[in-house]
Amino acid sequence: MRHAVTVAILLCFAGGCKKPAAKVTTATATAPAPAAPTVTGVAEPVVGNTNYEAGAGAAQNVRNAVQRVVTQTEMSQIGLFIEIEYSLNGKMPDLKTVTATLNEDAPAIAKAVADGKIILCWTAEHKGLWAYEVGAETKGGLVLVTGSARRAEADEVRKLLGR
DSSP states (O other): OHHHHHHHHHHHHHTOOOOOOOOOOTTTOOOOOOOOOOOOSSOOOOSSOOOOOTTSOHHHHHHHHHHHHHHHHHHHHHHHHHHHHHHHHSSOOOHHHHHHHHHHHOHHHHHHHHTTSEEEOOOSSSSSEEEEETTHHHHOEEEEETTEEEEEOHHHHHHHHTO
16 A cells, blocks of 8 residues: 555656646737848858868867967067057167067067067057968958957058059
8 A cells, every 4th residue: 555655656756747838819919020131052152260160170269269369369479569669769660670589588479470470560650550370461360450359351450462
């Protein structure tokens, strides 16, 4: 008898708690959501340089995203070095001074510059292009303008370079 009662209680709990379905009234009913756009099978161009490679796979695109963040951080550091020199001397530092500062204080960034991943530009004006990532003038990418690292389209980079 005890086992029968225990089994009956277990069966009641095994059934779970069924909540009654919510009643739909005209006041709570909403129009159906619009249909999502259909995919035609043709890859749409990505606006801006996100380094996304169609068909490269998720892992490669994640590596590209990580590299983009690293490059943006390095360019921001270059911007800080230039801003400090500008604040101390009242004029824009030349490339030799920037390179010497990077070699001394940030060897990893100096290596990225030496390897050609980041291209330093010299400008006598504070408001101008200070650096850009390789390939930015052809496909868009990161630029360092007036101390701020940001993405730019290829046309804007060429305009900043005077091409």
